[in-house]
Amino acid sequence: MEPFKIHILGCGSALPTSRHNASSQVVELRDKMFMIDCGEGTQLQMRRSHIRFTKVGHIFISHLHGDHCFGLIGLISTFGLLGRTARLHIYATKELGPMLQAQLDLFCDRLGYEVEFHPIDTRQQQVIYEDRSLTVSTIPLEHRLPTCGFLFQEKPTAPHIRKEKIDFYRIPISQIGNIKAGADWTTEDGKVVPNHQLVYPAETLRSYAYCSDTRYMPDLGQRIRGVTALYHESTYADDNLLMAEKYFHSTARQAALVARDAQARQLILGHYSSRYEDENILLDEARQVFESTILADENMVVNL
Amino acid sequence: MEPFKIHILGCGSALPTSRHNASSQVVELRDKMFMIDCGEGTQLQMRRSHIRFTKVGHIFISHLHGDHCFGLIGLISTFGLLGRTARLHIYATKELGPMLQAQLDLFCDRLGYEVEFHPIDTRQQQVIYEDRSLTVSTIPLEHRLPTCGFLFQEKPTAPHIRKEKIDFYRIPISQIGNIKAGADWTTEDGKVVPNHQLVYPAETLRSYAYCSDTRYMPDLGQRIRGVTALYHESTYADDNLLMAEKYFHSTARQAALVARDAQARQLILGHYSSRYEDENILLDEARQVFESTILADENMVVNL
Numbered sequence: 001m002e003p004f005k006i007h008i009l010g011c012g013s014a015l016p017t018s019r020h021n022a023s024s025q026v027v028e029l030r031d032k033m034f035m036i037d038c039g040e041g042t043q044l045q046m047r048r049s050h051i052r053f054t055k056v057g058h059i060f061i062s063h064l065h066g067d068h069c070f071g072l073i074g075l076i077s078t079f080g081l082l083g084r085t086a087r088l089h090i091y092a093t094k095e096l097g098p099m100l101q102a103q104l105d106l107f108c109d110r111l112g113y114e115v116e117f118h119p120i121d122t123r124q125q126q127v128i129y130e131d132r133s134l135t136v137s138t139i140p141l142e143h144r145l146p147t148c149g150f151l152f153q154e155k156p157t158a159p160h161i162r163k164e165k166i167d168f169y170r171i172p173i174s175q176i177g178n179i180k181a182g183a184d185w186t187t188e189d190g191k192v193v194p195n196h197q198l199v200y201p202a203e204t205l206r207s208y209a210y211c212s213d214t215r216y217m218p219d220l221g222q223r224i225r226g227v228t229a230l231y232h233e234s235t236y237a238d239d240n241l242l243m244a245e246k247y248f249h250s251t252a253r254q255a256a257l258v259a260r261d262a263q264a265r266q267l268i269l270g271h272y273s274s275r276y277e278d279e280n281i282l283l284d285e286a287r288q289v290f291e292s293t294i295l296a297d298e299n300m301v302v303n304l
Numbered sequence: 305m306e307p308f309k310i311h312i313l314g315c316g317s318a319l320p321t322s323r324h325n326a327s328s329q330v331v332e333l334r335d336k337m338f339m340i341d342c343g344e345g346t347q348l349q350m351r352r353s354h355i356r357f358t359k360v361g362h363i364f365i366s367h368l369h370g371d372h373c374f375g376l377i378g379l380i381s382t383f384g385l386l387g388r389t390a391r392l393h394i395y396a397t398k399e400l401g402p403m404l405q406a407q408l409d410l411f412c413d414r415l416g417y418e419v420e421f422h423p424i425d426t427r428q429q430q431v432i433y434e435d436r437s438l439t440v441s442t443i444p445l446e447h448r449l450p451t452c453g454f455l456f457q458e459k460p461t462a463p464h465i466r467k468e469k470i471d472f473y474r475i476p477i478s479q480i481g482n483i484k485a486g487a488d489w490t491t492e493d494g495k496v497v498p499n500h501q502l503v504y505p506a507e508t509l510r511s512y513a514y515c516s517d518t519r520y521m522p523d524l525g526q527r528i529r530g531v532t533a534l535y536h537e538s539t540y541a542d543d544n545l546l547m548a549e550k551y552f553h554s555t556a557r558q559a560a561l562v563a564r565d566a567q568a569r570q571l572i573l574g575h576y577s578s579r580y581e582d583e584n585i586l587l588d589e590a591r592q593v594f595e596s597t598i599l600a601d602e603n604m605v606v607n608l
Binding site: 041043044048107 | 318319320321322325344345347348351352368369370374375377378381382385386399403406407410411
């Protein structure tokens with residue numbers, strides 16, 4: 001299988017601590033890198049995670065709280081100093097557009113590449129990026145200002161040819177494309193060999209949902225049903241449920257309810273409040289609802 | 305003596321590395337903290353240096369390159385989250401004013417304190433801040449855009465009363481203020497006791513010059529003559545003299561020439577190019593000209 005990895009660069013919340021950086025992740029799929037959120041210090045975390053700066057072509061910002069976007073201008077600036085020429089695409093709510101342009105004008109004189117801004121509508125679940133390997137869609141969330149998550153979905157790949165069968169039936173190379181596309185094969189004596197005997201099935205399609213920041217949304221699980229891995233914010237444990245409600249955040253138990261409803265294979269917790277010295281209280285709480293839960297941590301890699 | 309300390313928070317240059325953070329320092333004098341420059345990640349470095357966020361009331365920005373100011377909005381935002389109410393003063397060239405206001409409008413809704421911006425003229429050597437303990441002056445520098453350093457100078461303190469003499473001559477408490485201010489004492493039998501027998505002299509006045517970023521300025525040493533400690537950028541060693549000249553930076557040898565001309569007590573090198581894995585090449589080069597040189601490093605404290 002092609003690699004489909006999540007690199008955690010930061011999983012703290014608004015107040016930075018020496019344990020956790022501000023939010024940022026990199027999704028790696030088939031040799032491409034996609035960044036989600038870019039809190040202050042993200043470029044340094046990229047270095048620590050040994051992520052090649054040139055590989056990142058698209059950055060998706062969930063919302064305009066500082067701990068999710070203050071690292072953007074530093075990253076853009078550093079890309080320029082490193083001689084980047086490839087266009088960089090940035091997706092965020094429209095308010096970031098003029099700010100980004102003003103920052104580029106003031107701080108990034110003679111940048112050697114273009115930055116293209118794509119305004120997104122956080123109220124719609126829609127595809128905002130697509131290539132031959134995957135789609136990226138918005139996931140409307142409910143926070144104190146317009147916010148969305150992002151759903152990364154693999155596209156179907158061609159099935160794998162069973163070479164021994166091709167040799168056995170002496171199928172010419174010119175027909176391989178048809179067979180990958182699903183065609184059967186008819187031998188010279190008229191026998192039909194069904195397609196499924198000529199190929200191994202393609203891998204199961206994987207997907208990743210990033211949901212931060214949001215208050216608990218009881219219908220969220222349904223909307224991302226079948227997702228392979230879910231990152232869901234768990235700023236608090238249930239001991240601070242009132243704080244979660246007040247500030248439109250979630251508790252670990254609520255994150256687990258979403259994962260359970262989504263029938264996800266794995267839940268990754270993050271966006272921890274700085275008040276938790278030890279996040280195992282969050283982990284234990286979530287696992288009571290959804291066993292397959294892990295704690296995000298800086299420079300951790302999750303393989304899907 | 306009252307503490308006069310320099311806390312080094314970051315001493316790297318434009319490209320962040322895992323060894324050095326972007327530029328920032330905190331000058332501590334008599335229970336007050338003054339920040340100089342605020343590159344990305346400064347707020348985290350403050351935590352690592354155990355500097356109390358509430359103590360910092362004034363931030364001086366030398367110039368508007370990102371590695372000297374991209375941490376500002378994150379710091380302002382965090383101060384707000386921590387419940388700050390005291391006004392924060394920011395000094396920088398006028399171009400930062402509108403950018404700062406736009407950032408406050410977009411990212412710092414309902415900030416509980418005021419941010420006051422003070423535009424500075426980097427071409428003049430003039431006092432931009434003064435209280436009863438010290439003055440802060442600009443030091444014009446020569447970089448690729450308007451830039452100045454900052455000179456922190458202690459103000460004279462009162463001399464210390466020699467208690468045994470006061471007791472011996474039975475000088476009433478009401479006269480202590482006069483004696484601290486320099487008055488002699490005349491005894492009942494008309495003998496004049498000169499002031500210097502009644503007091504210990506006040507401490508020598510200390511000063512600190514921060515000079516980054518700049519190309520080598522042969523007259524700089526004269527202008528800060530007698531400074532106690534000098535931080536001077538040494539982005540390169542002499543092996544990259546042409547790079548230094550091209551980008552308006554200095555070499556370690558040039559930094560040492562300035563320290564020698566200033567008759568400084570100590571030179572602190574910093575703003576190292578990421579190309580130097582080991583900065584001892586810079587240290588050795590500087591010490592050939594000016595022996596009392598040290599290398600800045602993150603979370604280091606220099607006592608003046």
